[in-house]
Amino acid sequence: xxxxxxxxxxxxxxxxxxxxxxxxxxxxxxxxxxxxxxxxxxxxxxxxxxxxxxxxxxxxxxxxxxxxxxxxxxxxxxxxxxxxxxxxxxxxxxxxxxxxxxxxxxxxxxxxxxxxxxxxxxxxxxxxxxxxxxxxxxxxxxxxxxxxxxxxxxxxxxxxxxxxxxxxxx
Amino acid sequence: xxxxxxxxxxxxxxxxxxxxxxxxxxxxxxxxxxxxxxxxxxxxxxxxxxxxxxxxxxxxxxxxxxxxxxxxxxxxxxxxxxxxxxxxxxxxxxxxxxxxxxxxxx
Numbered sequence: 001x002x003x004x005x006x007x008x009x010x011x012x013x014x015x016x017x018x019x020x021x022x023x024x025x026x027x028x029x030x031x032x033x034x035x036x037x038x039x040x041x042x043x044x045x046x047x048x049x050x051x052x053x054x055x056x057x058x059x060x061x062x063x064x065x066x067x068x069x070x071x072x073x074x075x076x077x078x079x080x081x082x083x084x085x086x087x088x089x090x091x092x093x094x095x096x097x098x099x100x101x102x103x104x105x106x107x108x109x110x111x112x113x114x115x116x117x118x119x120x121x122x123x124x125x126x127x128x129x130x131x132x133x134x135x136x137x138x139x140x141x142x143x144x145x146x147x148x149x150x151x152x153x154x155x156x157x158x159x160x161x162x163x164x165x166x167x168x169x170x
Numbered sequence: 171x172x173x174x175x176x177x178x179x180x181x182x183x184x185x186x187x188x189x190x191x192x193x194x195x196x197x198x199x200x201x202x203x204x205x206x207x208x209x210x211x212x213x214x215x216x217x218x219x220x221x222x223x224x225x226x227x228x229x230x231x232x233x234x235x236x237x238x239x240x241x242x243x244x245x246x247x248x249x250x251x252x253x254x255x256x257x258x259x260x261x262x263x264x265x266x267x268x269x270x271x272x273x274x275x276x
Contacts, residue, residue, distance in 0.1 A: 007258060020257050024264065026268040026269075034268060044263035047263070
């Protein structure tokens with residue numbers, strides 16, 4: 001199997017579950033660090049032009065990551081991940097919620113559970129995210145929070161591309 | 171209270187109602203026959219589905235039939251596509267981080 005180009009996205013609507021697989025060209029130790037260390041998470045967790053900003057990180061069972069997605073206008077959307085199980089360099093599980101800047105979760109809000117697994121073969125690391133949402137509303141909120149700006153930017157790029165293609169066709 | 175497609179299908183009874191109506195329009199009585207829960211409970215779910223703009227009522231003789239607005243279900247597909255794009259974008263950024271980390275190690 002050619003690992004390098006793997007990016008799969010499988011949806012199980014009945015169970016509100018999504019399975020994502022992605023291969024990275026790096027040894028497991030590096031990929032694990034990038035997923036579990038705040039300084040590195042800050043660099044990639046938020047889709048640009050958003051940026052992720054860590055307020056606190058305690059990567060241990062019962063610990064949590066409190067962070068904000070910061071919009072280009074400086075608006076902060078707070079999220080928290082509560083680590084429930086960690087098997088070093090194999091997998092870790094967290095509950096994900098939206099919250100306020102103190103990490104307080106509104107009891108009425110729903111969250112999602114993420115099981116993130118890591119396997120290395122020939123210098124390539126395969127990461128699997130098994131994501132189960134309490135409600136699709138949570139998934140929707142997640143997209144709205146981290147993504148609106150980024151998506152608009154993507155659509156802008158697509159417009160440019162289409163314009164170029166049309167011009168070439170003339 | 172927010173009412174949208176995501177809330178509509180968050181409940182298993184409502185998902186079952188949507189599946190039934192995907193096959194054919196039905197009266198509330200006909201729908202209730204498919205469920206062990208009380209007629210009242212089924213009516214409550216129908217009411218929510220109408221408020222979520224997923225069902226529409228049409229008179230059928232003396233009775234009222236409910237029809238499914240199938241186009242609404244596509245909203246879910248759109249959100250899923252966006253979530254996929256979000257993860258894809260994140261991972262491309264992670265590729266860059268990993269490339270930098272590997273270079274630093276050398």
